[in-house]
Amino acid sequence: MHIRVILPAIGDTFLQSALDDATAWALPDTKIDAVPLLRGTASIESEYDEALAAPGILDRIAEAKADGVDGIFITCFGDPGVHAAREVIDVPVVGGFEPAIFTAMAHGERIAIITVLPNVLPMLRSLARRYGVEDRISAIRVIDLPVLGLDDHDLMIQRLSEQAVDVVESGQADVVVLGCTGMLGVVEKIREALAEAGHQVPVVDPTGAAITWLESSVRLGLFPSRTTYMVPPDKARNA
Amino acid sequence: MHIRVILPAIGDTFLQSALDDATAWALPDTKIDAVPLLRGTASIESEYDEALAAPGILDRIAEAKADGVDGIFITCFGDPGVHAAREVIDVPVVGGFEPAIFTAMAHGERIAIITVLPNVLPMLRSLARRYGVEDRISAIRVIDLPVLGLDDHDLMIQRLSEQAVDVVESGQADVVVLGCTGMLGVVEKIREALAEAGHQVPVVDPTGAAITWLESSVRLGLFPSRTTYMVPPDKARNA
Amino acid sequence: MHIRVILPAIGDTFLQSALDDATAWALPDTKIDAVPLLRGTASIESEYDEALAAPGILDRIAEAKADGVDGIFITCFGDPGVHAAREVIDVPVVGGFEPAIFTAMAHGERIAIITVLPNVLPMLRSLARRYGVEDRISAIRVIDLPVLGLDDHDLMIQRLSEQAVDVVESGQADVVVLGCTGMLGVVEKIREALAEAGHQVPVVDPTGAAITWLESSVRLGLFPSRTTYMVPPDKARNA
Amino acid sequence: MHIRVILPAIGDTFLQSALDDATAWALPDTKIDAVPLLRGTASIESEYDEALAAPGILDRIAEAKADGVDGIFITCFGDPGVHAAREVIDVPVVGGFEPAIFTAMAHGERIAIITVLPNVLPMLRSLARRYGVEDRISAIRVIDLPVLGLDDHDLMIQRLSEQAVDVVESGQADVVVLGCTGMLGVVEKIREALAEAGHQVPVVDPTGAAITWLESSVRLGLFPSRTTYMVPPDKARNA
Amino acid sequence: MHIRVILPAIGDTFLQSALDDATAWALPDTKIDAVPLLRGTASIESEYDEALAAPGILDRIAEAKADGVDGIFITCFGDPGVHAAREVIDVPVVGGFEPAIFTAMAHGERIAIITVLPNVLPMLRSLARRYGVEDRISAIRVIDLPVLGLDDHDLMIQRLSEQAVDVVESGQADVVVLGCTGMLGVVEKIREALAEAGHQVPVVDPTGAAITWLESSVRLGLFPSRTTYMVPPDKARNA
Amino acid sequence: MHIRVILPAIGDTFLQSALDDATAWALPDTKIDAVPLLRGTASIESEYDEALAAPGILDRIAEAKADGVDGIFITCFGDPGVHAAREVIDVPVVGGFEPAIFTAMAHGERIAIITVLPNVLPMLRSLARRYGVEDRISAIRVIDLPVLGLDDHDLMIQRLSEQAVDVVESGQADVVVLGCTGMLGVVEKIREALAEAGHQVPVVDPTGAAITWLESSVRLGLFPSRTTYMVPPDKARNA
Structure with a gap:
């Protein structure tokens, strides 16, 4: 199985770590590769960024289609370009939101997302x-x-742990979802912080959820429904 | 008051009629001008088209900002780029959906949208x-x-009338909203078709709703809330 | 265009200010007049008041119909008599709630209403x-x-400002709607109070929203849907 | 226990049958009496009628309060004046909707209302x-x-039976509620019609539901919550 | 009328008080009897307990059916076995939740439940x-x-009163429902505690609500709908 | 990884095929075993059956806990015993509903379930x-x-195909979920039937969805949240 990770950002800052992390979550015989955008923004933290990133994502979708990949992970929690992509390719495509949240729903009732910026x-x-x-x-x-400040791992872990413990202790949530796919390699630390505070509460890593989701979707023979994601009619396009 | 109409499509096919129609709905002292996209798609009929159109729309938003316009109508019922635009400009921005639907809500309980394609x-x-x-x-x-077939006005009027009468007669709706901003200059015909069939049911023209909405918003001193539409953080962007 | 303002209260206390305020929001060539109730209550602050006011409102609706007005604003945020009125007149009728809330919905996600009494x-x-x-x-x-204490403008402004700033700073709202049509002439002050506290958050004046809404509805050719607001069957009535 | 039935209509047409029917549903030692309105409409079939009936209903509420009744049934399925009444009296007040629907909810999942006019x-x-x-x-x-045509019992039974059987056979409902308190004395016939068609489906009579609801509420020591139904502030009223 | 109270717990600890309390709420000529489970758990405070109690409850349902009772109260607020029971008996069956909550809904807008454990x-x-x-x-x-600690009546009353007063004073609720059918004989005390704190807020006793609900349902000729609660197909069963 | 399949039915009729099917969906190095109930019902087609099956399921949960399995699939679409089980074991437990429906949600908008009996x-x-x-x-x-008629594979495939094609062609659904875990080995046939009718619509097999879901959950380090699924307090139990 071949899964393509599309990092919906320009620049290679996160590329290697995104690839490494996705690979670590994947099954041994799943082939993972990763590409950044050639046009877009350095990170996605607004509707504005998401809009600017979309065509560059779709460029990479066309490329992935030509490459015959089996599944695509657009590695951003805001699901940028996901629905557009499903209209033009016949393999499963996910961002970070759907697999993480839907996975969380089977492990506890109320879900808290902890993300980067207001x-x-x-x-x-x-x-x-x-x-x-x-x-x-x-x-x-x-x-x-x-997003670009997440490379300070210690600070990220400290703040995520504080928020996770607080949201659980204040009785507001039963499952914690890391709400940015740039929060790489910290899920275990947050779970431990919760456990140390006395809370046996699951924490969902969005990259892990996405990779396993794609593997499962491929194994289950699933693909984008053509009654939801109809093929766009032919027309002039110069974007 | 200066309202800029952004036609979120490449090519000038609809430009003059969009401008004429918007001008006809506007107050006499409202200045209306209209621009198409320099990059994008010939029409928007999918999430794919919407994604490809967004950067070209945002180019026009930046231009409108520089021009000091008072309000912006992105003339498409799918509200493409509307939320991204609100993050980067301090004047009211609407597409077709919000003003038409919200306007309809004060005139009847259940709203039917009649649009172009599945x-x-x-x-x-x-x-x-x-x-x-x-x-x-x-x-x-x-x-x-x-969308590009809407220039056959007679066929459009016939089919809109059929659907409008049918949705009302089957007891499914109390207000009809024309669900494409390319359905120009036909609202009165649809209302008449309903009246001839015995139904005193209002029909909302999305262009009219958008232009009057913008005029009202400007007169009311309204603008995009900066707690919903926060200013995007600075970062590298090359889209 | 002729808009009739119905002040759904007995006594003339608010009549002149309601008329002045509505006129100030209206277009120059919109004719505005205003009438109080001949039977009803001094203000509406309960379901009880609303029930007692309704027949007096409907008297004024019949009169407005005979006068051939183009639109009616029943100037109370609780929309008293609005739906009954729509059953018996063919022009747009609004209270304070619908135009203010629907208008707010296009400028921010979460709406706070600030009103008079619990x-x-x-x-x-x-x-x-x-x-x-x-x-x-x-x-x-x-x-x-x-309501009858709103003539202390300074106190009203102070308390509205406090609540507006607090509801925004506590992260609960993105748009503020003044929830009583007796809060006349203060919207700009509340917006400034928010701005001074660092919040670029729109504030909606319900009178302004209602008057512009009616003007737009008339220009758009809209009227009460007769499938929602059916004409009441003939019968004996002595209310 | 003393329950007052308020017939929210002028004229005595339904008064005796409403009283007889309520008495038949009541416990033997419940005292039931009934009064029509002195001002209002001949029946309630619109928001307009409901608005006109409200002050006359509130007159009767004041009278009932002076008489020290234990509970009040405003015998109309649209719950006219019910919420206003709760603000000014300390005993349970119901119309037809709440007791019938809430009662139905414990006997089947999906509820169909069958009422008089569109x-x-x-x-x-x-x-x-x-x-x-x-x-x-x-x-x-x-x-x-x-409503005034319901005295043709045979026609009413025939049409109610047709609708009841049809809504169940088309798989749309599990419980049937008679949606007008003027549908007196027919509930058993409708249940039989369903049974003859092979459907063991409960049918709720709104008068029976209201009378037993009031008896239960009194026995349970319940009354209108003063945080929902606050006492209206003093003010001039001349309705 | 014969109502059977099924105490969905093993052991006789609560049996007499449950019987006495139900009898006190019932009409004089309603016959009430009560049975505990022969298999199950000492109390129900988890989905686990509820699952274990269900077959023992259904044993008692079969027995009640053979005895020809007119209605059944499974005295637990979690409604254990209620829906299964309705599939196999033709008389009304309720637990604590439905009658208490639905009853509360006609006396105030927002309902608070106060129960035993998180x-x-x-x-x-x-x-x-x-x-x-x-x-x-x-x-x-x-x-x-x-549940088994509720025999300390003074402590239960103190804590219920604290929570009831707090939830009302913090503006979160308009009606209080006691959320455990083991909270016997205290409803009046909680209502008084609220009144002493200045709040005229109704409090619903779930046993009282259930008994009166069943009496009303029987008087109204209601029974489980066979389109919601279909008779289980025949098959091997050895539970 | 060791996954235990609990067939929540007595008798071995479906046991081997359930085991074979689960094994076929699993990863090569996932160990799958399967057990039926020792007490319960021959199949689950009612709330009554579900109630009777629960204790037998919980017996098997205790056994699985002692055996140290990594995940549990209770192979029934109604999720019998699932929530109770999560309270008493620290590994992921699913029935058929959650994994199938949540999986479907990422491949199309509107989901149709096709199940056995009304x-x-x-x-x-x-x-x-x-x-x-x-x-x-x-x-x-x-x-x-x-359920016990599903061994007529041809008839099952024919009827599933008919319903699947009809629900898609009538524009009611975008994804089809097989709504009984006894519908083994037919998902591909239904997908083909849809494709032959011209519909590229995904079909979800609940067994496949459950097995891959459990594998993913284990790989992601997830477990039942102890704030949703608290450990039941100690008490006497004899069920």
């Missing part, structure tokens, strides 16, 4: 409503670090 | 959920004409 | 559910001043 | 949303007879 | 969603006493 | 509401075959 809260609430799962998401918290 | 149904349902008004939209119908 | 909270929550927009209204606050 | 459908849908039970009401049907 | 919160939230009334339940509080 | 429709609708995904499930169809 800027993305309206986008995440919009996605929850779009997917019809808003009643399952009981809290969305931020750690007030931009 | 391809856009999932997008419209997603928007309804995103805006939290899905319980007010009781039916979405299509006339099975692509 | 007594009206259940009515406002009921209206939100009736209109199917309860998921957009994130907070309803009170300033603990009765 | 005119009242929007009112009933509004009530369902107001009470937060819209997801339990799966169908609302009409028999196309006005 | 363990049951997810079950109660699930029931609220199952019944489609989640929007009416504004708070669920616990007194941190297990 | 008897289970209320249970499935209840589950959908319990899980907060009722807005995603657009249709539930039946093939009118009991």
Whole structure:
């Protein structure tokens, strides 16, 4: 099985770590490769960034289609370009939101998302409503670090742990979802922080959820429904 | 007051009629001008088209900002680029969906949208959920004409009338909204068709709703909330 | 265009200021006049008041119909008599709730209403559910001043500002709606108070929203749907 | 226990039968009396009628309060004046909707209301949303007879039976609620019609539901909550 | 009328008090008897307990059917076995949740449940969603006493009063429902505690609500709908 | 990884095929074994059956806990005993509903379930509401075959295909979920039937979804949240 990771950002900053992390979550015989965008933004933290990133993502979707990959992970929690991509390729495509949230739903009732900046809260609430799962998401918290600040692993872990413990201790959530796919390699630390505070509460890593989701979808023979994701009619396009 | 109409499509096919129609709905002292996209697609009938159109729309938003316009109408019922635009400009920005649907809500209980192709149904349902008004939209119908086929006015009027009469007579709706901003200059005909069939049911023209909405928003001193539409953080962007 | 303002209260206390304020919001060539009730209550702050006011409102609706007005604003945020009126007149009729809330919905995600007394909270929550927009209204606050106490402008401004700043700073809302049509001439002050506290958050004046809404509805050719607001059957009535 | 039935209509047409029917449902030692309105309308089949009836209902509430009754049934399915009444009296007050629908909810999943005219459908849908039970009401049907035509018992029974059997056989409902308190003395016939068609489906009589509901509420020591139904502030009133 | 109380627990600890309490709420000529389970658990405070109790409850349902009772109260707020029972008997069956909550809904807008342990919160939230009334339940509080600790009446009353007063004073609820059918004989005390704190707020006793509900249902000729609660097909069963 | 399949039925009829099918879906190095119930019912097609099966399921959960398995699949679409089981074991436990429905949600908007008998429709609708995904499930169809009739593979395939094609062609659904875990080995046939009818629509096999879900959950380090699924307090139990 061949899964393509599309990093929806320009520049190679996160590329290797995204690839390494996805590979670590994947089955041994799953082939993982990763590509950044050739046009787009350095990170996605607004609807504006998401809009600017979309054509560059779709360039990479066309390429992945030509390469015959089996599944695609657009590694951003805001699911940028995911629905557009499904219209033009016949293999499963996910971003970070759907697999992480749906996975969380089978392990506890109320789900907390902990993400980067307040800027993305309206986008995440919009996605929850779009997917019809808003009643399952009981809290969305931020750690007030931009995506490009997540390379300070210790600070990220400290703030994620604080928010995770607080949201559980205040009785607001039963499962914690890391709400940015740039929060790499820290899920175990957050779970431990919760356990040390006395809470046996699952924590979902969005990269892990996405990779296993794609592997399962491929094994299950699934693909984008053509009654939801109809093929776009032919027309002039110069984007 | 200066309102800029952004036609989110490449090519000038609809430009003059969009401008004329918007001008006809506007107050006499409202200045209206219109621009097409320099990059994008010939029309928007899919999430794919919408994604490809977004950067070209945002180019025009930046230009409008520099020009000091008072309000912006992105003339497409799918609200492409609307939320991204609100993050980067301080004047009201609307597409076709919000003003038409919200206007309809004060004139009858259950709203029917009649749009172009089945391809856009999932997008419209997603928007309804995103805006939290899905319980007010009781039916979405299509006339099975692509956007670029709407220049056959007689056929468009015939099919819109058929759908409008049918959705009302089957007891499914109380207000009809024309679900494509390319359905120009036909609202009165559809209302008459309903009246001839014995139904005193209002019909909302999305261009008219958008232009009057913008005029009202400007007069009311409104603008995009910066707690919903936060200013995107600075970063590298090359889209 | 001729818009009739019906002040759904007995006595002339608010009449001149309601007329002046509506006129100030209206287009220059919109004719505005205003009438109080001949039977009813001094203000509406309960379901009881609303029930007692309704027949007096409908008297004024009949009169407006005879006068051939183009639109009617029943100037109370609780929309008293609005739906009954729509059954018996063919022109747009609004109260304060619908135009203010629907207008707010296009400028930010979560809407806070700031109203007069706790007594009206259940009515406002009921209206939100009736209109199917309860998921957009994130907070309803009170300033603990009765309608007839709103003539103390300084106190009203102070308390509205406090509540507006607090509801935004506590992260509960993105748009503020003044939840009483007696809160005349203060919207700019509340917006400034928010700006001074660092929040670029729109504030909606319900009178302004209603007047512009009616003007737009008339220009758009809209009227009460006769499948929602059917004409009442003939029968004996002596109310 | 003393229960007052308020017939929210002028004229004595239904008074005796409403009294007889309520008495037949009541416990032997419950005292039932009934009064019509002195001002109002001959029947309630619109928001307009409901608005006109409200002050006359509140007159009767004041009288009932002076008489020291233990509970009040405003015998109309649209719950006219019910919420206003609760603000000014300390004993349970119900119309037809709440007790019938809430009672139905414990006997089957999806509830069908069968009522008189299409005119009242929007009112009933509004009530369902107001009470937060819209997801339990799966169908609302009409028999196309006005309230004042219900004295043709045979026709009423025939049409109610047709609608009841049809709504069950088409798989749309599990419990049937008679949606007009003027549908007196027919519940058993409708249940039999369903049974003859092979459907063991409960049918709720709104008068019976209201009378037993009031008796239960009194026995349980319940009364209108003063945080929902606050006492209206003093002020001038001349309605 | 003969109502059977099924105490869904092994052991006779609560049996006499459950019988006495139900009898006190019942009409004089209602015959009440009560039986515990022969197999099950000492109390129900988890989904695990509920699952283990179900077959023992169904044994008692079969027995009640053979005895020809007119109605059944499974005296637990979690409604254990209620829906299974309705499939196999033709008389009304209720637990504690439905009658208490539905009764509360006609006396105030927002309902608070005060129950025993945090363990049951997810079950109660699930029931609220199952019944489609989640929007009416504004708070669920616990007194941190297990069911078997409720025999300390003074402590139970103290904690219930504290929670009831707090949930009302913090503006979260309009009606209080005692969320465990083991909270016997205290409803009046809690109502008094609220009154002493200045709150005229109704309090619903679930046993009283269930007994009166069953009496009313029998008088109204109601029974489990066979389109919701279909008769289970024949098959081998050895549970 | 060791996954235990619990067939929640007495008798060995389906045991071997359930084991074979689960094994076929599993990864090569996943160890799968399967056990039937020692007490329960021959199949689950009612709330009654589900109640009777629960203790026998929990016996098998205790055994699985002692055996140190890594995940548990209770192979029934109604999720019997799933929530109770999660309270007493620290590894992922799923039935058929959650993994199949949540998996489906990432491949199309509106989900149709096709199940066995009308008897289970209320249970499935209840589950959908319990899980907060009722807005995603657009249709539930039946093939009118009991579970024990599913061994007629040809008839099952024919009826499933008919329903699948019909629900898609009538525009009601975008993804099809086989709504009984006894529908073994037919998913490919149904997908082909849809393809032959011209519909590229994914079909979800609940056994495949469950097995891959468990494998993913284990790989992701997930387990039942102890704030949703609290450990039941100690007490006497003899079920």
